[in-house]
Amino acid sequence: MTLKNKYEEAMDHVKMTDEMQARIMTGVRNAQGKAAGGRSGEFRGHIHISRNTRMIITFAAVAAAALLVVSVTGIPGNRVVPEQAGSQAGTADSSMDQAVWSVTECADIGELSEKAGYTVKEPDADTFGFKGAVKSYLAYPDGLAEIEYTADDGSTAIYRMSPGEEDNSGDYNSYDAVSQINVNGTSVALKGNGSIYVLAIWTDGSYAYSLGIPKGEGQEIWQKAVSSVTGK
């Protein structure tokens, strides 16, 4: 059995049940307006609530709205992209464009910097064994810049830089080994298993950086790789 068949068999376990279908249709029938979101139809009919309670709810709604605004505008790494409401009577093709999520593939580091809105520091791929690797430069909507390296043998490495200090690696695995090393005065967290590390995360106070090499490398290689960025 090939992996394709195994993937198909695994995914076949995800099925819409009759109960789910009924729930969904209830939601569809109760859908109101254009701004459908979450499970519609959960609130139906009148609820009798005192005037004081109404004021509390109003206040809470305003507070939640304020929190929402702060969250959407003020937190680095947020990539919530507002959806555009589909046209009520639009054609099939135009209505398919109702939501936007885009990653821009750039030609080079210059274009990546331009799209990201800051100068992206590019690591020296030679230092971590990706000399001559194919590079993809990707700009994300919130300013995250990513360079993906694909070597001839198919192995890959991912480098990311983004405004802020939050871990931008997207790697939430648990690793047996977590070490801190100092590279040109910058504290760098290395994660991996045993003496082989697959991920480095660091920040310079203004930007967050991560470099992931799934095949793993020893500490010496990581020192050189990170130094090729922090030394700039």
Place this chain on the structure above:
Amino acid sequence: MYRTELYCEQGYVAGRILFYLLQVFAAVTGKKNQERPLSAAAGQSEKSDVAHITPETAEKAEQLLGIYGSQLLRFSYSYLHNMADAEDILQETMIRFVQTQPVFENAAHEKAWLFRVAANLSKNRIDYNRLRDTDELEEELAAKDRQDLSYVWEAVRQLPVRYREVIHLFYYEGYSTAEIAQILAEKEATVRSHLNRGRSRLKDILKEAYDFEE
């Protein structure tokens, strides 16, 4: 696990709180946005400025749900790894259908439209999904002692979303790269590139066990 997306849990929580509060507030303060059951009998309807969903539209939605429901659920699940979220996306996709009432050229166009809406809705939800990490599929495969399947799912799950969506549409749905390009609104060359990189990444993860048909 690499994700090509970051998240904003705070925004998600605040958004959900606001969403629910506004619904409660709407129910409390008036009839203006009162939801209107499809089956409301004549004479019982309240004044509403919300477009009424016709029985024909709902029937068509139910028909589409019956045909494509499980496929769309799997596709959404491949993005979100969570059944509750995948179900939400499926429902929202059908709501978009009844709201926009698009005109299709044929069944293939119809299916592609649904997949594209589901893809966009799923991708917009990924960002704030990080902590809702219950993966029912992983649990079910583990419960059934199907490690042979769960490690394939785990490998695909680790792919960046731009590769994962292409891998799913190509291998599971059997779409061509040209069709995937239509669905995802990408250039076909980009889709091919993502497919190749997805395969490379899977080879990286699975090593000698890799034998996806190419």
